[in-house]
Amino acid sequence: MAPPLLCSFIKLMFTRYLPHDNTTKIAFISFFSSLYFYSHVGTLYLQERGLTLFQANSIGSIIIGTIFLAEVPTGVIADRIGRKNSVIAAMALQVLGEVLYLFSRHYWAFALIAIIAGIGFAFLSGAVEALIYDTLPLATRELEMKKAMGLSGMAHQFAFVLAPVLGSFFLPTYTLNRFLWAVFGTACSVAVALLVAFTLDEPTHAGADGEHSPSALTIMRSGWREVRDSRLLQWLLLIGVFTATFSMSLVTLYQPYFARFEISAFWMGLAFAAGAVLAGLGERYAYLVEKWLGKRWGFTLATLLPGLLYLALATVNAASAIVLLFILTYGVTTLKNPLLSAYQNQLIQSKNRATVLSLVSLLNSLYVALISLLMGWLADVDLRLAFGLIGGVIVLACLVLRVDRIEEKLGQSYGG
Structure with a gap:
């Protein structure tokens, strides 16, 4: 779980620059965590590191497989430790993955990064929706949820479009040094998303109650x-x-x-x-x-x-x-x-x-x-x-x- 003092310090530092509602903060997180400046040349980077096309293509399969296996366990964890902590964990894993991406040189290192990324994406899957919905006003939740999810989706799509355009400034030529700058820029962008995640407000629900949290098995059975x-x-x-x-x-x-x-x-x-x-x-x-x-x-x-x-x-x-x-x-x-x-x-x-x-x-x-x-x-x-x-x-x-x-x-x- 994220240290309360650290969360309070970061929130104090950035409070003048960020909105106070979780909905807009999640949109910020969605935008900055989706700015993969090297997304349009990711395969070329892996080839530059010595991977074959088969190995490069398998990285995506490893991510998907990890998400599939981690989907429900991370959802249970989110209900147990809190949705804010789950979003922080997701962003921290994403930052870790990008940092490791800078220094990895072998296939199995990239495979490990894919597993880390898959777990991070799985943490986001149920936690973001749950966090948004539980912080909306009870009387207008249905309408506000449509607006909130729409805003988050728009932020992701816009980042998806902007990333390769902005990435072209990092990559005027396909050299390893230029690739590394694009990866470093992505790591910085995701780090911004992590900082915003620390400023989220945890909605009040049974799962975030520390020692009073139900067991993972109880949560799983109840959900099913x-x-x-x-x-x-x-x-x-x-x-x-x-x-x-x-x-x-x-x-x-x-x-x-x-x-x-x-x-x-x-x-x-x-x-x-x-x-x-x-x-x-x-x-x-x-x-x-x-x-x-x-x-x-x-x-x-x-x-x-x-x-x-x-x-x-x-x-x-x-x-x-x-x-x-x-x-x-x-x-x-x-x-x-x-x-x-x-x-x-x-x-x-x-x-x-x-x-x-x-x-x-x-x-x-x-x-x-x-x-x-x-x-x-x-x-x-x-x-x-x-x-x-x-x-x-x-x-x-x-x-x-x-x-x-x-x-x-x-x-x-x-x-x-």
Whole structure:
């Protein structure tokens, strides 16, 4: 657990520069922890350190595997030691990983860093949502949660776009010295996120009560029981899983798809930047879509639209239409996330929140990992099949699960 005196000292030092609410602080953390200045040349750096392409590619697999294994344990820990301490642990591990990245020269050192990074990402998974939700005003939690998650998502997307642009100043040439400066800049950025994490305010809940905290096994059982006993939570979980939009797979596959239609690298980069900005704005203002269209049609649109756009992307032949459809598709991949997060959190008890959210994330990650393999296999046959698969699954899931009944089901649950 973070020393209280250290937290107080850092908060005192930075209080004039930072907002007082956790929501905006989390957005700051999301932004600075996502500024990977070397993200666009990470493979080249690993090759410069002597790794083969197979070894470089396996680093990502190690991170994903570690997140999968650590997802639920870190959620339980977050409910036991407190969400603030979990965010601090996540940022500290991320800083440690970047520092080690500077000095590592062998594959197994980078594999160890991948494990450290995976544990750090897992710590963030349930703790951030739980921390935000439990600090929001009780009377307006659903609306404020949509705004808060949208702000955090926008911060991440904007950092995702800015990082390679700013990174180009660190990397005018692909030399080891320049790579190291980019990694050092990333470590400094994540260190800023760590300092902000120390200033977070811990919400009052049973899990952060020191000696009165329930055991890890008790928290785990309680969280699982909560999912098992709530039909509505199970329904929302199924919607979240089977309408997954595979944004990272889209980012990977659009590049050969553009090349197939002889779309230049300039338009490839511009389309990616435009899509990421649109995705950030979409997350930030998703609550307005629901406000304008109502809960029923707002959530239905946010959930169904990515599937329809994937299907359109799989069928058009004109290069200009492909560029436009990619921007729109990538731009709406995260549109439903703030809405779904708010609905789920209203159904979860505070004491189990991080654990339950980690269970949800675990199931979603398992589904995405399996379908991503199928997408990769189909993409080798025809990229259209991969896009068509995702679009078809999303549309079918929306119809079978009746996402249009969201207002009715939530109204019954809340007694409205």
